Amino acid sequence: MVDQTLTVYNTLSRQKQVFEPLHPPFVGMYVCGPTVYGDAHLGHARPAVTFDLIFRYLKHIGFKVRYVRNITDVGHLENDADEGEDKIAKKARLDKLEPMEVVQFYTDRYHQNMDQLNVLRPSIEPKASGHVIEQIEMIRKILHAGYAYEANGSVYFDVEKYSHSHDYGKLSGRVVDELLINTRALEGQGEKKNPFDFALWKKAQPEHIMRWPSPWSEGFPGWHMECSAMGTKYLGETFDIHGGGMDLLFPHHEAEIAQATAALGHESVRYWLHNNMVTINGQKMGKSLNNFITLNEFFNGSHPTLEKSYSPMAIRFFTLQAHYRSTLDFSNEALQAAEKGFKRLMTAMQTLQKLKPGPISDSNIKALHQACYEAMNDDFNSPMVIAQLFEGVRIINSVNDELEKITLEDLELLKKTFQIFITDILGLTPEEGEQSELIDNLVQTIITLRKQAREGKDFKTSDLIRDELKKIGIVLKDNREGTSWERE
Numbered sequence: 125m126v127d128q129t130l131t132v133y134n135t136l137s138r139q140k141q142v143f144e145p146l147h148p149p150f151v152g153m154y155v156c157g158p159t160v161y162g163d164a165h166l167g168h169a170r171p172a173v174t175f176d177l178i179f180r181y182l183k184h185i186g187f188k189v190r191y192v193r194n195i196t197d198v199g200h201l202e203n204d205a206d207e208g209e210d211k212i213a214k215k216a217r218l219d220k221l222e223p224m225e226v227v228q229f230y231t232d233r234y235h236q237n238m239d240q241l242n243v244l245r246p247s248i249e250p251k252a253s254g255h256v257i258e259q260i261e262m263i264r265k266i267l268h269a270g271y272a273y274e275a276n277g278s279v280y281f282d283v284e285k286y287s288h289s290h291d292y293g294k295l296s297g298r299v300v301d302e303l304l305i306n307t308r309a310l311e312g313q314g315e316k317k318n319p320f321d322f323a324l325w326k327k328a329q330p331e332h333i334m335r336w337p338s339p340w341s342e343g344f345p346g347w348h349m350e351c352s353a354m355g356t357k358y359l360g361e362t363f364d365i366h367g368g369g370m371d372l373l374f375p376h377h378e379a380e381i382a383q384a385t386a387a388l389g390h391e392s393v394r395y396w397l398h399n400n401m402v403t404i405n406g407q408k409m410g411k412s413l414n415n416f417i418t419l420n421e422f423f424n425g426s427h428p429t430l431e432k433s434y435s436p437m438a439i440r441f442f443t444l445q446a447h448y449r450s451t452l453d454f455s456n457e458a459l460q461a462a463e464k465g466f467k468r469l470m471t472a473m474q475t476l477q478k479l480k481p482g483p484i485s486d487s488n489i490k491a492l493h494q495a496c497y498e499a500m501n502d503d504f505n506s507p508m509v510i511a512q513l514f515e516g517v518r519i520i521n522s523v524n525d526e527l528e529k530i531t532l533e534d535l536e537l538l539k540k541t542f543q544i545f546i547t548d549i550l551g552l553t554p555e556e557g558e559q560s561e562l563i564d565n566l567v568q569t570i571i572t573l574r575k576q577a578r579e580g581k582d583f584k585t586s587d588l589i590r591d592e593l594k595k596i597g598i599v600l601k602d603n604r605e606g607t608s609w610e611r612e
């Protein structure tokens with residue numbers, strides 16, 4: 125049962141709205157995935173982590189989510205004006221590979237990186253090349269409705285005609301009249317009636333490898349078509365959430381709205397959610413600007429901009445420390461601060477398991493638990509959740525230092541809060557989790573042996589154990605409750 129009231133910022137209405145899915149408890153969510161012709165960089169990690177957070181939270185509060193994230197493996201040209209080479213075909217030509225070898229190679233690497241970041245796999249991960257028939261079918265409908273035209277074997281969406289009866293630009297805020305004025309003067313429009321018309325189908329040039337038969341020519345679908353066709357196929361003609369990076373607002377998502385409206389007679393997406401960009405020195409990090417740092421370079425520290433390597437969990441925590449609609453500015457200092465914060469959180473989580481309850485609570489744990497939900501319900505405010513969790517860290521350390529007390533009931537609630545928000549929702553896990561558990565068990569065994577030695581008045585052995593452990597950086601502390609240990 126869903127017992128939280130969630131509000132989300134809808135880019136289309138430009139305001140926060142209460143999230144009410146079409147068919148509760150089911151939620152359909154479509155997110156634009158990667159074009160697989162190179163390694164994923166920090167700019168790719170951002171939407172993946174953002175929509176992973178959203179996916180995890182929706183599931184946590186009781187929704188049954190079908191999460192579709194596509195793989196673009198055809199039709200994404202180098203230039204948004206439908207010119208230039210297909211990105212994957214170009215990579216294949218340069219590396220002397222089959223296009224599908226390029227696709228397989230980078231899809232595998234993308235999955236590996238996402239696993240490292242603890243990003244859950246979507247429910248369905250469809251490829252554009254596997255849905256050409258569905259795309260052709262949708263283009264037919266758009267042509268039939270009169271919002272597209274054929275030119276030399278290619279099919280283009282007629283933006284000017286569409287805008288007579290519909291609001292092209294409603295999502296991105298672009299104004300068609302301005303587009304018209306600004307582009308009419310340009311030369312070389314080629315086959316298009318207007319330069320801002322976009323391709324639904326492109327006739328393949330003789331050298332183009334990836335091609336399919338169609339009623340219009342041997343060719344390939346335009347990039348925007350795949351998301352309309354696959355979203356409709358797997359989530360229905362109307363579905364709840366469509367997500368992606370803000371850089372996709374125009375023309376990609378604007379085109380998707382126009383295509384769906386033209387083909388189906390109505391819009392298909394109810395809530396549009398967009399994550400902001402990763403910046404480096406104030407500029408968007410992206411492959412086209414050639415200022416990107418790949419995730420693998422972060423993990424092994426090999427990029428010259430990096431002072432050191434950063435673990436996947438440090439990158440994930442760094443991403444979640446900013447609200448998804450704010451820009452995330454990369455710097456070594458910011459990453460190192462995130463790394464420290466993450467470690468403090470993980471250490472507190474271990475300390476929490478060892479705390480002893482007392483007769484009263486000095487802090488209000490119920491309020492903290494509730495505040496975490498309120499933060500998530502307010503458009504997935506992860507930095508606010510993290511701030512609450514650090515208040516939890518303060519309480520844990522105070523109780524551990526015997527500066528404040530906590531009842532058994534509150535201690536259990538605090539453990540539950542940390543489990544839910546750190547592990548389940550933020551998806552943060554200890555980096556050497558299994559190893560540190562093993563070490564703890566080993567040291568506990570040694571402590572038991574030392575206790576037996578002391579009880580048998582064998583102080584020579586008990587001191588030897590303590591001194592040998594100290595040599596490897598493990599310090600034993602004897603107190604009334606028994607013996608605890610920590611690393612030097």
Ligand SMILES: [Zn+2]
Pocket residue numbers: 155156157351376
């Ligand atoms: Zn898309």
